[in-house]
Amino acid sequence: xxxxxxxxxxxxxxxxxxxxxxxxxxxxxxxxxxxxxxxxxxxxxxxxxxxxxxxxxxxxxxxxxxxxxxxxxxxxxxxxxxxxxxxxxxxxxxxxxxxxxxxxxxxxxxxxxxxxxxxxxxxxxxxxxxxxxxxxxxxxxxxxxxxxxxxxxxxxxxxxxxxxxxxxxxxxxxxxxxxxxxxxxxxxxxxxxxxxxxxxxxxxxxxxxxxxxxxxxxxxxxxxxxxxxxxxxxxxxxxxxxxxxxxxxxxxxxxxxxxxxxxxxxxxxxxxxxxxxxxxxxxxxxxxxxxxxxxx
Amino acid sequence: xxxxxxxxxxxxxxxxxxxxxxxxxxxxxxxxxxxxxxxxxxxxxxxxxxxxxxxxxxxxxxxxxxxxxxxxxxxxxxxxxxxxxxxxxxxxxxxxxxxxxxxxxxxxxxxxxxxxxxxxxxxxxxxxxxxxxxxxxxxxxxxxxxxxxxxxxxxxxxxxxxxxxxxxxxxxxxxxxxxxxxxxxxxxxxxxxxxxxxxxxxxxxxxxxxxxxxxxxxxxxxxxxxxxxxxxxxxxxxxxxxxxxxxxxxxxxxxxxxxxxxxxxxxxxxxxxxxxxxxxxxxxxxxxxxxxxxxxxxxxxxxxxxxxxxxxxxxxxxxxxxxxxxxxxxxxxxxxxxxxxxxxxxxxxxxxxxxxxxxxxxxxxxxxxxxxxxxx
Numbered sequence: 195x196x197x198x199x200x201x202x203x204x205x206x207x208x209x210x211x212x213x214x215x216x217x218x219x220x221x222x223x224x225x226x227x228x229x230x231x232x233x234x235x236x237x238x239x240x241x242x243x244x245x246x247x248x249x250x251x252x253x254x255x256x257x258x259x260x261x262x263x264x265x266x267x268x269x270x271x272x273x274x275x276x277x278x279x280x281x282x283x284x285x286x287x288x289x290x291x292x293x294x295x296x297x298x299x300x301x302x303x304x305x306x307x308x309x310x311x312x313x314x315x316x317x318x319x320x321x322x323x324x325x326x327x328x329x330x331x332x333x334x335x336x337x338x339x340x341x342x343x344x345x346x347x348x349x350x351x352x353x354x355x356x357x358x359x360x361x362x363x364x365x366x367x368x369x370x371x372x373x374x375x376x377x378x379x380x381x382x383x384x385x386x387x388x389x390x391x392x393x394x395x396x397x398x399x400x401x402x403x404x405x406x407x408x409x410x411x412x413x414x415x416x417x418x419x420x421x422x423x424x425x426x427x428x429x430x431x432x433x434x435x436x437x438x439x440x441x442x443x444x445x446x447x448x449x450x451x452x453x454x455x456x457x458x459x460x461x462x463x464x465x466x467x468x469x470x471x472x473x474x475x476x477x478x479x480x481x482x483x484x485x486x487x488x489x490x
Numbered sequence: 491x492x493x494x495x496x497x498x499x500x501x502x503x504x505x506x507x508x509x510x511x512x513x514x515x516x517x518x519x520x521x522x523x524x525x526x527x528x529x530x531x532x533x534x535x536x537x538x539x540x541x542x543x544x545x546x547x548x549x550x551x552x553x554x555x556x557x558x559x560x561x562x563x564x565x566x567x568x569x570x571x572x573x574x575x576x577x578x579x580x581x582x583x584x585x586x587x588x589x590x591x592x593x594x595x596x597x598x599x600x601x602x603x604x605x606x607x608x609x610x611x612x613x614x615x616x617x618x619x620x621x622x623x624x625x626x627x628x629x630x631x632x633x634x635x636x637x638x639x640x641x642x643x644x645x646x647x648x649x650x651x652x653x654x655x656x657x658x659x660x661x662x663x664x665x666x667x668x669x670x671x672x673x674x675x676x677x678x679x680x681x682x683x684x685x686x687x688x689x690x691x692x693x694x695x696x697x698x699x700x701x702x703x704x705x706x707x708x709x710x711x712x713x714x715x716x717x718x719x720x721x722x723x724x725x726x727x728x729x730x731x732x733x734x735x736x737x738x739x740x741x742x743x744x745x746x747x748x749x750x751x752x753x754x755x756x757x758x759x760x761x762x763x764x765x766x767x768x769x770x771x772x773x774x775x776x777x778x779x780x781x782x783x784x785x786x787x788x789x790x791x792x793x794x795x796x797x798x799x800x801x802x803x804x805x806x807x808x809x810x811x812x813x814x815x816x817x818x819x820x821x822x823x824x825x826x827x828x829x830x831x832x833x834x835x836x837x838x839x840x841x842x843x844x845x846x847x848x849x850x851x852x853x854x855x856x857x858x859x860x861x862x863x864x865x866x
Contacts, residue, residue, distance in 0.1 A: 366493060370534075373491040377536070398726055407519040411491060414517045415539035460718070 221334075223467060224478045226355035228340040228348050228379075230371025232263060234363035235393045238436065239426065239455065240339040241269045242443040246452075246459045247335055248297040249443075255333040256295070259304040259351050260341035267303060270295045271439035278307030281325060282318060288325045296444055300333075311482075312350050319483045323476070330475035343371075344378040353383035354482040356467035359423060359458075361391050364404050373411055380418035387468045389423035391458055401425035421465075424458030426451050493519070493534040501529050508533045617649040621656060628866045629826025631796040634833060660861040663829060667813035667838035669854050670787060671700035671756060678748060678757040678782070680713075681815065682775055682806065683789035685763030688817040688843060690714070692789060693760050694727040696841070698849030700756050701731055709751040710735040713744060713778060714762035724760050727848070741778050748782060759784060766802045776809050785812040787840060792822035796830035803831050813840035816855075820845045825863040 227243070229236040237260060244256040258266040267274050274293040280286040293301045304311075314322070340351045352358045358379060362372040372390075379385040390408065392401040405422045412420045429451035435442035443452040494511060498504035501521070508516050512535040519532040618639045625635035642655025670679050679696075681689040693710070700706040710728045712735065714720035721737050728735035734751065738744040744759065751757045761778065764771020779786065788811045790799055803814070816828050819842050832838060839860075845851035 366532075370491045370493050373534075373536075377491075377539070397730065399730075403520075410517045410519065411534050411536070414515065415491075415536040457719070457722075 221467075222336075222475065223334070223357070223463070224336040224338070224355045225357045225359060225462060226338045226340050226352045227359045227361065228352055228375060229342045229361040229368075230373070230375040231363075231368055232342045234342075234361050234368055235426070235432075236260075236342060236361040237263070237265050237339050238269055238432065238442070239361055239391060239393060239458075240337060241266045242441050242452070242455045243459055244299045244335075244337045245295075245297045245441050245443050246455050247337070247463075248299045250459065252335045253333045254299045254335045254337060255292075255302060255329065256299055257302045257304065257336065257338045257351075259308045259347065260339050261304065261306075261308050261345075261347050263341070264303060264305070264339075266301060266339055267293065268439065269436065269441055270299075270301065272301060274301065274303045277303035277305030279305045279310065280307075282307050282310060282314070282322065288329065296441065308347060312346055314483065322483065323479055326479055327476070333475060336475065336478060342375075344375055348375070349378060349383050350482065352379055352385065354478055357387075357389060357462060357465075358385055359389045359391055359462065361393050362404060362408060363393055364395050364400065369404065369408055372408060376408075376412055376418060376420065377416055380416050385418065385468070387419040387421065389421055389462065389465075391423055392425040394428045395425060396428055398425060423461045423465075424454060426454035426458070429454075491534055491536050493532065496531045496533065497524065497528055499528055501531075504529050504531045507531075513537075617652060618643055621649070621653055624865060625656070625826070627824070628864045629796060629822075629824025630829055630864065631800075631826070634796070634830060657861055657865070660829065660864060661857040663832050664855065664860040664864075665838060665857045666855045667840040670696050670813075670815075670840055671704045671706060673756070676755055676757075678759065678784045679812075680759035680761055680775075680779060680784050680786050681789055682761050682786050682811075683763060684766050684791075684802065687763065687789045687791045689763060689789050690720070690723050690727075690760050691846065691848060692815055692817060692841070692843055692852065693724070693758050694731075695843065695849045695852040697727065697733065697756075697758055698731055699852060701733060702849070706755040707753065708733050708756045708758065709747075709754040711738050711744060711747045711751075711757060711759045712736070713738045714760050715739045716762040720760070720762065741780060741782070744778060744784075745782055748784075766805050772805065772809060786810055787813050787815055789815045789817050790827075790831055792816050792819040792825065792828060792842075794827050796827040799827045800830040800833065803835060803837065807835065807837070811837060813838055815839070815841045815843065817843045819843065820851075824866075825860065828860060829864055 227236055227240040237258075240256070244254045248254045256266060258264045260266075272293045272295055274291075276286050276291040278291065281288060281291045291302060293303070295301050336355075338351045338355060340348045342348070360372055360375060360379075362368055376388050379388060390405060392404050395401045395404065402422070405425075409420050409422075412418060427450040429442075429449055431446040431449035432442050432451050435445040438445065442449060443455055446452055492512060494508075496504045496507045496511070498507060504521075508518070508531055512533055516533045516535040519534055521529065521531050524530050621639050622632075622635045625638065626632050630638075638656050638659055639652060642659065643652045646652040646655055670677075681693050683689055697708050697710060700708050708731075710724050710733065712721040712724035714724075715737065724735055734754075736743075736747040736750065738747045738759075748757060761775060764774060766772075775786070786806075786809065788803065788806050790802060794802070803811070814831055814837055816831065816839055819825070828839065839855050841852055842855050843852045
């Protein structure tokens with residue numbers, strides 16, 4: 195552990211979550227981030243969440259599985275040479291498929307390989323598991339940007355993760371789309387708890403209001419627990435940071451949005467992972483590749 | 491999910507539209523008045539909430555259409571209807587069970603009240619017993635109820651005289667303290683009390699009331715650096731109200747904050763909650779405010795047991811308490827513990843809080859109404 199990490203830990207020693215931090219702080223976590231519709235800031239939140247978790251001493255692998263609009267690389271100012279497709283079909287070594295991002299976060303771009311993951315031959319599956327094997331030692335946190343909507347892709351990753359965070363914007367369309375996504379997660383992936391992050395709202399009261407609306411519909415019509423895990427305030431720094439291709443938590447660590455990400459990270463880690471889901475790195479990939487459900 | 495906006499002249503009319511369009515299951519997302527007397531409701535429903543459509547499509551894909559004979563379809567339909575009936579029956583049984591459970595709880599409560607009265611009084615005279623019972627049902631500790639009635643019945647000839655006497659002593663005891671925002675000179679008020687009684691929310695309500703309705707210059711100090719998001723909350727409220735705030739993690743920082751807010755009419759200090767039964771919590775408060783001109787107002791929850799509340803007040807009083815704030819009165823079924831909190835002390839209640847809305851849900855108590863609430 196280097197010096198900054200140690201300082202980081204010490205600043206945390208005096209609040210009520212101290213026990214929780216030591217208890218859940220270093221367990222293996224697989225978190226999928228999704229949203230009902232595009233453009234609500236999902237990739238930006240995912241990227242910055244990865245960096246914030248890394249700053250807190252976690253070893254993070256970020257998988258960009260957003261098929262249509264993968265842009266975690268752009269947000270971090272990276273240009274990956276290889277992606278998952280190269281790993282699957284061109285025998286490129288896993289290490290060459292990873293890009294080194296800021297704060298020690300590694301990025302694995304899905305590229306078009308993501309779509310192919312959902313229908314691999316069993317030999318390819320074993321090859322992939324073998325290739326990924328050495329990574330288990332390196333990371334304790336797997337963060338997956340699943341893309342938006344209710345496609346097989348989203349279900350594929352969300353179904354194998356321990357926790358699913360749905361990013362919701364304040365506009366009514368975002369609400370209905372978030373509901374549809376949660377419905378699919380509950381009815382088709384057997385997910386029993388969904389965490390919600392409200393993005394781009396002016397006050398906590400506004401975030402609560404959006405969450406309350408979503409919760410009133412899900413609690414009436416679906417059998418899934420929906421919890422508010424955090425909210426990110428509208429913040430001019432976010433846009434500024436995107437323009438310069440520096441993640442906003444790096445460029446403006448004290449900005450309101452960055453503080454929102456810190457609260458979100460704490461709130462996710464504070465909860466024990468949803469029970470009965472894959473617990474380790476290998477387990478995650480095995481669960482993922484074993485799910486025949488998504489073979490079309 | 492089907493989400494729609496409805497506008498109509500009256501709420502009832504709009505509700506009828508919601509039901510007609512979205513069904514009785516619909517959830518109301520928001521309601522507001524549009525001015526000129528019209529109202530707007532946003533509502534949503536999901537016509538096919540839990541049916542897993544994909545499963546059917548898979549069946550359809552794997553089996554040719556001719557494979558499903560009308561007989562099979564019919565038998566499935568009958569089965570489905572039977573299952574529906576069964577579910578309906580189960581549901582109604584469940585609600586019956588729930589209702590009788592509530593009745594049962596109420597009976598147990600009443601029996602317990604009666605038992606405590608009987609246990610203490612045995613052969614109490616017929617006039618006093620009903621009044622004591624009434625007080626105990628209102629949540630007053632049995633021994634306190636007995637004392638009250640005994641005192642009142644000394645000069646009383648009839649039961650109604652006794653009741654009148656009891657009411658008088660309740661009204662005396664429950665007369666309010668001046669509102670925290672009412673002080674004519676500059677004041678520094680710290681809200682203290684056990685964890686989770688609503689100190690921060692109460693602080694925000696007082697700050698908002700003082701700012702908006704009483705024209706005071708208010709500043710906030712967040713001394714709760716222990717709880718996650720403790721200072722964050724104070725900050726959010728301060729920003730919403732547009733008033734200055736500071737964090738004070740210890741006594742010296744608090745002294746600095748008070749100096750900086752020298753020109754404010756009212757400085758409100760949010761402290762962290764502690765167990766009243768542990769000396770360390772009380773010591774923390776004493777250290778925090780030692781030598782500073784800080785008035786301490788104790789927050790207690792309305793639904794705390796009467797005996798507990800009076801001991802709690804006793805513990806906090808040793809370090810000085812200016813007045814009481816009784817919180818979450820909307821969550822309490824009985825108000826008797828309020829009496830316990832002030833009985834036998836020179837303390838008075840400055841505020842009651844009645845819900846979660848900031849700043850609406852805070853009031854200055856009215857002795858008659860409180861008396862009525864205690865007597866039920």
